[in-house]
Amino acid sequence: xxxxxxxxxxxxxxxxxxxxxxxxxxxxxxxxxxxxxxxxxxxxxxxxxxxxxxxxxxxxxxxxxxxxxxxxxxxxxxxxxxxxxxxxxxxxxxxxxxxxxxxxxxxxxxxxxxxxxxxxx
Numbered sequence: 001x002x003x004x005x006x007x008x009x010x011x012x013x014x015x016x017x018x019x020x021x022x023x024x025x026x027x028x029x030x031x032x033x034x035x036x037x038x039x040x041x042x043x044x045x046x047x048x049x050x051x052x053x054x055x056x057x058x059x060x061x062x063x064x065x066x067x068x069x070x071x072x073x074x075x076x077x078x079x080x081x082x083x084x085x086x087x088x089x090x091x092x093x094x095x096x097x098x099x100x101x102x103x104x105x106x107x108x109x110x111x112x113x114x115x116x117x118x119x120x121x
Contacts, residue, residue: 024052040095047082 006012027049034042 024049
């Protein structure tokens with residue numbers, strides 16, 4: 001262990017374990033004391049807790065993209081989509097703006113389908 005460096009010292013490992021337990025406890029407290037357990041914020045915390053447990057149990061399917069590079073892991077499709085949604089939320093997207101985007105996309109698709117149907121006749 002000494003040859004691995006200070007990140008793997010006994011104290012460093014103990015600190016990581018304590019911080020992990022505190023992190024998980026804080027998330028559980030937020031979820032358990034919430035007045036609205038179905039709010040988007042609480043659902044995000046529930047998802048974080050869910051994936052924290054999955055990582056701890058080592059059951060999340062992950063695969064190495066490039067074996068010669070140390071940090072090239074990719075995760076299951078659900079986690080990848082969750083990460084994409086998280087990026088959009090951080091950029092300011094809301095449920096209402098997503099609904100509007102979907103409605104515009106659906107309208108565009110309907111117009112394209114109508115044009116195709118008309119061109120076939």
